[in-house]
Amino acid sequence: MTDKQREHLKNRIAVVAAWIVACLFFFPIFWMVLTSFKTEGQAIAIPPLLVFEPTLENYTEIQERTNYTKFAINSIVTAFGGTALALLIAIPSAYAMAFNTGRWTKDILMWMLSTKMLPAVGVLMPIYFLAQKTGLYDTKGLLVIIYALMNLPIVMLILFNYFREIPKEILEASRMDGTSTYNEIRQIVMPLAWGGIASTALLSIILCWNEAFWSIVLTTTDASTLTAFVASFQAPEGLFWAKVSAVSTLACAPIVVFGWLAQKQLVQGLTFGAVK
C-alpha cells in the first residue's frame, strides 16, 4: 500500500467511526421520538419494536387530557419574557460601556459575570422567602424576573463584544452631523448590531427554556414550565412511556432547532466570549 492509499484508508475509517459515534449520541433522542408514536403497549414491548404502525394518539391525548398547553404557554412566556427583560436592561448598558469604555468597564463586566457563579441553591431560602412574602410565588412574573437576572451577565458580555465590533468612525461621523443619541442607537447601532442581538436572544431563550431548578422549586401549578411538567412524570413507573415521550418531543423540538441554528453564537455565549 502506498502512503496515499494508507492515508485514504485512515480517513475512511475515521469517517465511519464519526458516523457511529454520532448515531450513538443521537440514539436516545431518536428512540424518544420513535416511542412517542407507539401505543403504551408497544412502548414497553420486549423485544423493543423498531417497525410498527405509528399512531398520533399520544399527541392528541396529551392535548386533551393534560394541561400541556398551559405549561407550554408558561414556558414561552417565561423564556421570552425573561429574555426580553434582560435585553431591555442590557442593550443600553452594553452600548454605553462599549462606546465609552472607562477605567472600570472591564472590572464591572467581570463582576457581573461573577454574579452568575452564585449557585442557585446557595440563595434558595432567601428567594423562596421573598417570593412568599411578595405574593410572587408560583407566578410567571417571578420566573421572568429570575430568568432575566440569571441571564443578564451573559447577555451583557456578549452584547458588549458585539457592540465593540461596530467601527467607531461611523458613529463619529454621525455625531458630527448632530444626530441625537436616541437616533444614533436606533438608526445606526441597532441595524448593525441586529444579528448579534438576535443570536444573544436565542441563547438566552434556550437557557431559560431548559432551566429546571427554579421552575421546580418556585412553582406548584399555575406557573410551572415544561421542565417542571416533565419532572412531574417521575413517579408512575413505566406506565406512560409513550405519553411522556410525546410531551418530551414537543417540549424539546423547538429548542433543539434553535440550538442548531445558533451553534456559533452558542460557543461564544456559553464560554462568556472566551472561545470564538
Add this chain to the structure above:
Amino acid sequence: MNPTLVRWLQAPSIIVLFLWMIVPLSMTIYFSTIRYNLLYPERTGFIGLQNYEFFWTDPSFFPALLNTLVLVGSVLVITVVLGLAVSILIDRPFRGRGIVRVMLISPFFIMPTVSALIWKNMLMDPNNGLFAFFANVIGATPIEWLQDMPLASIIIMVSWQWTPFAILIFMTSLQSQDQEQKEAATLDGAGFWSQFRHLTLPHLARPISIVILIQMIFHLAIFAEIFVTTGGGPGVQSTNLTYLIYIQSQQAFDVGVASAGGVFAIILANIVAIFLIRAVGKTLTV
C-alpha cells in the same frame, strides 16, 4: 455621549445585578446564623455557627460532599476525553459532516428533566429498558441501574448531555488551527500522536480549561437529574450537596441549616469561579 448619560444607561444593569447578588447573599448569611425552622416558629434567636455545625456533622454531609466530587470529577474526565476524541475525529472534510455535527450536539439542547426520564425509563429500566434487553440477548443479568449504581447512572446521563458541549467548543476552536502547520508537520514525518501532543493540544489548551471551569460551575449545581431519577437514593448514595440542601429546606423545613449549607455551596463555587473569571478576563479586550 456625555458622561451623565453614560452613567444613566449603565446604572440599571449594575443596580439590578447588585441587588440580585447582595440581597439574597446577605439574607442567606443572616439565616445561617439564626434558629429558623418552619416547623418550630417559636424557636428564634442568634445561634452563631450552630447551623454550620449541624450541617457539617449531619451523617449525610460527608457522603454528599464525596458524591459531589466524584460526580464532577468523573463527568469532567469523560466529557473532556470523549469531546477531544470526537472533535478530532470529525475535524476533516467529508460528506454529511453537517448532519454528524448536528446529531452530536443535539443532546446538549434536551432539557435535563427530559433527558433524565429518557435514561431512567427507556434505557435503564431493569424490566423494559433497552439495556436490560441487550443484557438478556447476550445472556447476562440486567443491571438495576438506579438501584445498584445510582451515582454511576447519574454520571452517564450528565456525560451524555455535556460531552456535546465539549465537542461543540473543541470543534469550533479546531477550525481556527493552522492547517499549513499541520501539513508541514505531516511532511516532516510527524505521526498522529506527536502532532496531537505538540500542535493540537497546545492549541486547545485554553478551550479545555474554559470547558472544565464552566462545567464545574454547572455540575456543582446538578439537581434536576437527581430529582427526577433517584431522588438522592438509595439512602444517600446519589445525593450531592445541592440535593442535600434542597432536602434540608423542603423536607426538614430547616431554613437555618439549609442556609448554612447554601453558604458552603457558595464558597465551593467561588473557588472555581475565581479561576474561571481570570481565564475569561484575559480574553476580554477593552
